[in-house]
Amino acid sequence: MNEPLSQLGRFAEPSLYILVSLSGGPRHGYAIMTDVEEMTGSPLGPGTLYGALARLERRGLIEALEPEDRRRPYRLTGLGATTLRAQLAHLQGFLRTGLERLGGDLG
Amino acid sequence: MNGLLRLYPAAWRDRYLEEVSDLLAERPPSLRDRLDLMAGAADAWIHPQVAARPREETESIMRPVAAAALFVIGGGLWALGGVVQATAAYGVEGYKEPNGVMIVIAGVLLTALGAIGRAWSAGASRAFRRSAKAMLGFALLMLAPWPILAIGFYGHVFATVGFGLVLAGSGQLAGLLLAIGALVATSFNTESTMAFAAVPLGLAWIAVGFARVVRRSTSPAPAGA
Numbered sequence: 001m002n003e004p005l006s007q008l009g010r011f012a013e014p015s016l017y018i019l020v021s022l023s024g025g026p027r028h029g030y031a032i033m034t035d036v037e038e039m040t041g042s043p044l045g046p047g048t049l050y051g052a053l054a055r056l057e058r059r060g061l062i063e064a065l066e067p068e069d070r071r072r073p074y075r076l077t078g079l080g081a082t083t084l085r086a087q088l089a090h091l092q093g094f095l096r097t098g099l100e101r102l103g104g105d106l107g
Numbered sequence: 108m109n110g111l112l113r114l115y116p117a118a119w120r121d122r123y124l125e126e127v128s129d130l131l132a133e134r135p136p137s138l139r140d141r142l143d144l145m146a147g148a149a150d151a152w153i154h155p156q157v158a159a160r161p162r163e164e165t166e167s168i169m170r171p172v173a174a175a176a177l178f179v180i181g182g183g184l185w186a187l188g189g190v191v192q193a194t195a196a197y198g199v200e201g202y203k204e205p206n207g208v209m210i211v212i213a214g215v216l217l218t219a220l221g222a223i224g225r226a227w228s229a230g231a232s233r234a235f236r237r238s239a240k241a242m243l244g245f246a247l248l249m250l251a252p253w254p255i256l257a258i259g260f261y262g263h264v265f266a267t268v269g270f271g272l273v274l275a276g277s278g279q280l281a282g283l284l285l286a287i288g289a290l291v292a293t294s295f296n297t298e299s300t301m302a303f304a305a306v307p308l309g310l311a312w313i314a315v316g317f318a319r320v321v322r323r324s325t326s327p328a329p330a331g332a
Binding site: 028029030033043045046047048049050051053054055057058067069070071072 | 119122123125126127128129130131133134136139140142143144145146147148150151156157
């Protein structure tokens with residue numbers, strides 16, 4: 001079930017942030033939230049965070065680990081890593097095109 | 108629990124409540140977070156991502172002791188109603204006072220509710236549920252005037268036979284008494300001493316109720332309890 005993140009609608013962007021956050025190792029909800037805030041500069045609301053986590057978990061892109069106290073860490077699955085890599089490669093192409101065009105315009 | 112988390116579906120709360128509560132304890136929600144949680148709750152209802160666990164694998168709709176109490180009280184009313192009706196005086200129009208019938212109907216309703224509680228509990232079979240639903244459905248018909256009342260009575264009694272047989276099949280021999288008592292109750296006649304026919308069924312319900320309580324109190328405690 002290798003669905004592109006764009007099929008997640010308004011949860012696509014938060015899901016990408018979460019996958020990037022988990023690519024650095026397992027994290028629980030609060031740690032993901034603060035990590036995403038540091039990366040993007042904008043906070044991820046708890047409703048959005050868990051809406052995205054539920055979608056990612058259901059699609060097998062992340063998996064929940066055994067709870068530590070009341071916190072449950074999540075980690076990227078193999079499918080999640082593949083999906084993230086494909087998504088970032090796509091963004092990289094998009095970024096390169098945009099920068100080239102800007103360079104062309106400016107140059 | 109944060110009040111806003113109550114807005115989420117039960118299946119979602121089963122899965123995420125603890126960790127989200129922990130997150131909110133660590134980072135008290137701002138107004139924006141609260142609005143985000145409300146939008147998240149709406150999303151969880153509209154696009155559920157967490158499958159609801161079947162009820163039979165989770166909790167019963169009624170505590171077993173409550174179902175047993177309904178069987179005992181309802182059974183008592185069945186028996187009492189039968190005795191009251193059998194010994195009732197004839198009125199001026201030649202018919203007996205229907206007080207005993209009213210008591211029997213109360214017993215029918217209580218035992219049917221107990222059957223629903225018993226059938227919607229962990230591990231109950233589909234046959235249990237079907238018979239309990241039929242018992243309650245026919246019991247409700249007994250609130251209508253004659254002849255619908257009679258249809259309700261016989262339907263309920265035959266559904267009780269089925270319920271008793273399913274109960275017996277699951278290892279509770281009191282269910283056999285129930286099935287026999289229900290068959291005897293088909294002879295129930297409000298205008299003669301055959302109103303006593305309600306008594307065996309009432310006693311059988313009491314037996315079923317007590318058997319349930321005794322069985323629970325003598326079963327070993329679960330490991331780690």
